[in-house]
């Protein structure tokens with residue numbers, strides 16, 4: 128069995144491979160691509176919280192990143208404490224449940240604006256026309272990106288994550304899109320400095336950040352650019368996939384859909400189950416900072432290890448009958464947003480958007496069918512899910 132997170136067949140259905148790994152190789156080694164992998168729930172959860180041993184300094188993707196790449200534009204996802212914590216603390220206040228509650232009405236209005244034309248036509252492509260648009264509109268509005276630029280930014284973000292089959296190399300189109308996007312953030316920060324707006328970036332110009340010596344300093348241009356990048360990147364792709372997974376899963380499981388139709392109060396629990404079942408963020412990669420031992424094998428300091436959130440989320444040791452989609456399932460310790468210091472800062476926003484989007488969807492489409500033959504998947508490194516989901520009222 129070879130675990131190849133870059134193979135298109137693997138993207139179609141990684142779960143048989145995950146089951147095999149949990150059973151036969153709970154510590155797995157891929158010599159060719161030079162990484163280790165953990166797949167059992169308890170192991171993935173333990174490693175996620177141990178940032179001293181499992182460092183994010185070379186990034187959370189399998190494609191190892193040189194930390195020097197982030198010297199100029201540091202991003203919390205690519206930093207260990209204490210540098211990580213300073214940046215994170217600064218933006219954390221933008222994602223408190225209270226701030227999120229203030230956003231609910233505007234998210235609902237956006238969702239309605241996007242869903243109404245689909246309802247009129249009786250269906251369409253759920254991803255293209257709804258789930259790819261809503262999260263990016265929300266995060267771009269939050270950051271203060273002008274409306275006219277948002278479509279282009281979304282396209283760059285999609286391209287920057289696109290991968291060729293069977294190789295961890297970044298394709299030139301992905302690199303070019305990353306460069307375009309970085310240039311855009313640079314220009315936007317400069318522009319907003321001259322003409323501030325209501326967005327988070329403008330609010331952060333005056334924010335003070337603690338220095339190691341105990342004083343305070345303001346965010347540098349590079350830090351602001353890094354924040355735009357990581358928030359826009361984190362805020363888009365995963366939520367898009369979660370919503371699309373929900374719509375596919377509800378179509379496959381009419382009994383589960385009926386539960387949320389008759390009682391929309393169950394939508395938040397259903398969102399947690401979609402997150403577990405479908406794992407839009409499939410893994411978090413780390414660099415091992417000291418020799419560790421798993422299942423009698425030594426993993427040497429400096430090696431890369433992949434924490435397979437997608438495999439852990441289907442571990443029968445944690446979840447009875449794990450492949451069953453069950454909106455009433457108990458999920459005491461969710462892994463879908465990660466754990467520990469890098470726990471998804473956008474989780475309250477993602478949960479809010481998903482709840483509101485699905486509330487609006489069920490009102491308009493109490494009966495619908497998905498054309499599964501017409502669905503397409505994305506081919507990204509750690510983001511898993513649909514690029515197209517054609518659906519129609521039944």
Ligand code: HEM
Pocket residue numbers: 183187203204205215266357358359361362363365366369406407408411412462463464465466468469470471472473474476477
């Ligand atoms: C369903 C939607 C989402 C999923 C499944 C998801 C998943 C994750 C996961 C697994 C991590 C941890 C990565 C690691 O440990 O290396 C993470 C971190 C992060 N996420 Fe999300 N995310 C989602 C939505 C969002 C949204 C809406 C935003 C932005 C507003 C966001 C921004 C971030 C950021 C900035 C981090 C890094 C936090 C840190 O390093 O301290 N995410 N996310």
